[in-house]
Every structure is written in structure tokens, then in C-alpha cells.
Amino acid sequence: MWTDVRPAAEMPQLFERGGDLISFAGGLPDLDLLPLKELSEQMGRLMRLGGRIALQYSTPHVAKALVPAITDLMAREGGRTDAGNLVPTAGSQMGLLAIGLGVAVPGETVLCQTPAYPGAAAAFRTAGLRLHGAPEDAGGLDPQALPATVARLRAEGQRVRMLYCNPTFQNPTGATLSVERRHQLLDAAREADLLIVEDNPYGLLGFDGRTVQTLQGLDPENVIHLGTFSKVFAPGLRCGWIAAPAPLAERLRRTTEVMALSPSAFTQAALAAFHARSGWDALIDAYRERYRERCGLMADALEDELGTDGPWQWRRPDGGFYLWLRHTAGADTRRLALAAAEQGVSFVPGTHFGLDGEGGDALRLAFSNVPRGRIAEGVSRLAAVLRGAEADAGADVEGRTV
Missing domain, CATH: 3.40.640.10 (Type I PLP-dependent aspartate aminotransferase-like (Major domain))
Structure with missing residues (x-):
């Protein structure tokens, strides 16, 4: 295999589960809808x-x-x-x-x-x-x-x-x-x-x-x-x-x-x-409605927790599985992923989607397979980590200024 041109990209760990973890990491479909x-x-x-x-x-x-x-x-x-x-x-x-x-x-x-x-x-x-x-x-x-x-x-x-x-x-x-x-x-x-x-x-x-x-x-x-x-x-x-x-x-x-x-x-x-x-109609329509609902719940929770004019920015998608958040002033989302895991919530840092390690200021959230009753809780845990990072950054800047 011709792997000497450049090492294969690191694949994120998407599907870990268990305990009290709320996973926003893996883009899994909701198979509860299958007949x-x-x-x-x-x-x-x-x-x-x-x-x-x-x-x-x-x-x-x-x-x-x-x-x-x-x-x-x-x-x-x-x-x-x-x-x-x-x-x-x-x-x-x-x-x-x-x-x-x-x-x-x-x-x-x-x-x-x-x-x-x-x-x-x-x-x-x-x-x-x-x-x-x-x-x-x-x-x-x-x-x-x-x-x-x-x-x-x-x-x-x-x-x-x-x-x-x-x-x-x-x-x-x-x-x-x-x-x-x-x-x-x-x-x-x-x-x-x-x-x-x-x-x-x-x-x-x-x-x-x-x-x-x-x-x-x-x-x-x-x-x-x-x-x-x-x-x-x-x-x-x-x-x-x-x-x-x-x-x-x-x-x-x-x-x-x-x-x-x-x-x-x-x-x-x-x-x-x-x-x-x-046929496909009934199943695809059911998937669309389920993901529309969960995307709305996640986006609403993000707005409630982080606001719409803060450093974390995102757009509501019109379909699919994902929300993409970026920090306007830069952030180390790999480090934030470790902190989030300690709080029982997971996501994929943006560097996994870069070709040369870029994307460290972004993160991906998958809403497709999260139980609807746990979306707001998961976003609350995540937001606490993101806000904590902001506070740490502010304290660090203040300390250097002094």
C-alpha cells in the first residue's frame, strides 16, 4: 500500500458509549425508526x-x-x-x-x-x-x-x-x-x-x-x-x-x-x-422529521446557553446530521474535548476535518442519534466547558496584562 506519501489521516473515535456519556460525536442514524x-x-x-x-x-x-x-x-x-x-x-x-x-x-x-x-x-x-x-x-x-x-x-x-x-x-x-x-x-x-x-x-x-x-x-x-x-x-x-x-x-x-x-x-x-x-417514502420522511426535530432542539439549546452574539458561532443547517461551531477568536478544541469528556459529553474537534491540522478553533456536533430528552442536558454540559474556557482565557490575558 502506498502509505509512504503521507501518513493516513487519524480517524476520530466516534462511537464510544456507556455510563452517563452524552455523545455528540458519531454521525449515527436513528434506527428506532426502522420497521x-x-x-x-x-x-x-x-x-x-x-x-x-x-x-x-x-x-x-x-x-x-x-x-x-x-x-x-x-x-x-x-x-x-x-x-x-x-x-x-x-x-x-x-x-x-x-x-x-x-x-x-x-x-x-x-x-x-x-x-x-x-x-x-x-x-x-x-x-x-x-x-x-x-x-x-x-x-x-x-x-x-x-x-x-x-x-x-x-x-x-x-x-x-x-x-x-x-x-x-x-x-x-x-x-x-x-x-x-x-x-x-x-x-x-x-x-x-x-x-x-x-x-x-x-x-x-x-x-x-x-x-x-x-x-x-x-x-x-x-x-x-x-x-x-x-x-x-x-x-x-x-x-x-x-x-x-x-x-x-x-x-x-x-x-x-x-x-x-x-x-x-x-x-x-x-x-x-x-x-x-x-418503497422509500415513509422511512425517509420519518428520518427527515426526526432529524429536523433534533437539530432544532440542539440549535435552540445552543442559543439559550451561548447566545447568538458570542465568540462561538454556527448556522442552522437545512438537513443532514451536523452542526459546526467555530470560535471567532480562536480556541483549542482538542483540549476542550478532553474537558468535555470529563463532564460526560463528547464531540469531534475540528482538526479531524483539516488536511494539515487546521480547524483547531472548530468542533462538530452530531444531533442525529442523541435521545431528544438528553440534547439540552448535553448542550448544557458542553456550554459549561466552553464558557469555562472563555473564563480561563480572560484570566490569562488579565494576568499577562498586570
Whole structure:
């Protein structure tokens, strides 16, 4: 593995639980909404009628029965694909590594929207790729500056191949790139001869039910799209897909076959059966409403505890799993994470989302899986730590002045 180009990114500890800990760390879906009785019956039927096939090895293709479930999800955001362009993965994380190994060449540079999902940084670095922040401004990715950035890096001898982004309800900021910017970004990427990798776990989880057309739907010939059932169904099934231009799909299929030999036929069959019997509407609508409520509870609690004109600033997202807080005067959120853990609350420091250790003044809060009755309590514990840090900083400044 080409890990000598740069060490793999450190992955945050997201899923620790136990005791009185209130975790705002991991972006876990709320599986209380899954119809478990119905699923149990469907899976039992699958085992009785086709278990010998469902539990056998399969080919590195999306099962024919699952294709309608994927195309249904993608079409809700304007995506366009067919069976020949789909590559099965064990979730988007596998897809990211497959792209790094199967499309790029070790030593090439990937431009990344920042702050970036740390799993993407880890996957690309493990594949031997270099990372560089994509140009951005207050509106997000800056298409106007993209060609010049690419030209500069190439003039310095870097081989810039891809642009990675998470344009809808981004992890960790919750931000969404406007439709106008999407068109401009696609034009700029073509001008700069860049392939776009679009990571889209949260696009269907807008709180008001509205969606934004994916980059893949706008330009399927120059976008590799990563989809997953982890956020709209359940992560434990480890099932996702890559929708890629035809020449790249076959290359990625060979790469995933080396990585996993074959996808889980049982998982694909179970998801296909659920979609055929129930569709996606009821479950996705329930997820949207649940996350809308929890986001509102967290944002309201933050306003009550920290105010809206203090040093900690954030925006209410329109969907997804996360709130992103930044300290206007700078803060060491790694140190604050340790103090928060002592008070029984956890979050992810912003440095985990930086490409070179930046982001120390920020933190990510996940509201998706916190019991609604504990959100305000968790924010209260967190706010006490953040206010304590402010008091310590003020005392330190006063002491130096004297």
C-alpha cells in the first residue's frame, strides 16, 4: 500500500458509549425508526426461499433486483444511471478507497473541499494520493478560482487529477452548495480537466423534504457519484454504490473485486425486498422529521446557553446530521474535548476535518442519534466547558496584562 506519501489521516473515535456519556460525536442514524418486525419477516422469508443463493459468493455487480432501489433514490435528486454504470460497495468508505486505488495514480493530487470528511482524507492518503484544499469563499467551493489553482499546482509539478466534495449537507459543516455554483463548478472542472468525486450520504435528508440536483445528475460523464444506504436505511448492512461514467465503472468494478471479492448477496437482496414491498417514502420522511426535530432542539439549546452574539458561532443547517461551531477568536478544541469528556459529553474537534491540522478553533456536533430528552442536558454540559474556557482565557490575558 502506498502509505509512504503521507501518513493516513487519524480517524476520530466516534462511537464510544456507556455510563452517563452524552455523545455528540458519531454521525449515527436513528434506527428506532426502522420497521424491525417487517424487516425480520422479510429476511426470514429470504432465508427460507433463497438462503443458499443469498449466502453464496456473488459477482462484483449490483444485483438486478437492487438496481430499481438505487435508481429510485438517485432520481429523487436528479441523478441518472443504469446497471452498467453501478458498482457495489460496502458503504461509501469502501467506495472512496476504491476510487483512490482504481482511478488515480499514487503521487497524484486530489483537491478536497474543506473542512473535509476525515474518512475521505484517510482513504485517499492510504491510496498514496496527495491532498490539497480546493479554493473556497463564503459561498463554498469557488469555481472562479478553481482553474487558476489547478494551473498553479500543475506548474509546481503536481499532477492534479480529481476534486472531492460533499456538496449537500456537508460533513462536517452542514452546508449545501447552491445550484448556480454547481453548474459553475462543473464548467470549471471541465475547463481544468478535473474529474469530480461527489460524496452524497445526506442529500435526501433535507428537513423540508426538498432536494438539490446532484452534480452527477447535471454531468454524469464527468462525475463519480458515491451513494450509500447507511444514512437512509441502516449502516450495519454495509451496502452502497458508485455511479461512474462507463469507462471508469469497469475499472472500479475490478478494484472492488480485489478489495472484497464480492458484495453481500444477502444484503442486496434484503434491501431490494424492502424497496419492492415498501418503497422509500415513509422511512425517509420519518428520518427527515426526526432529524429536523433534533437539530432544532440542539440549535435552540445552543442559543439559550451561548447566545447568538458570542465568540462561538454556527448556522442552522437545512438537513443532514451536523452542526459546526467555530470560535471567532480562536480556541483549542482538542483540549476542550478532553474537558468535555470529563463532564460526560463528547464531540469531534475540528482538526479531524483539516488536511494539515487546521480547524483547531472548530468542533462538530452530531444531533442525529442523541435521545431528544438528553440534547439540552448535553448542550448544557458542553456550554459549561466552553464558557469555562472563555473564563480561563480572560484570566490569562488579565494576568499577562498586570
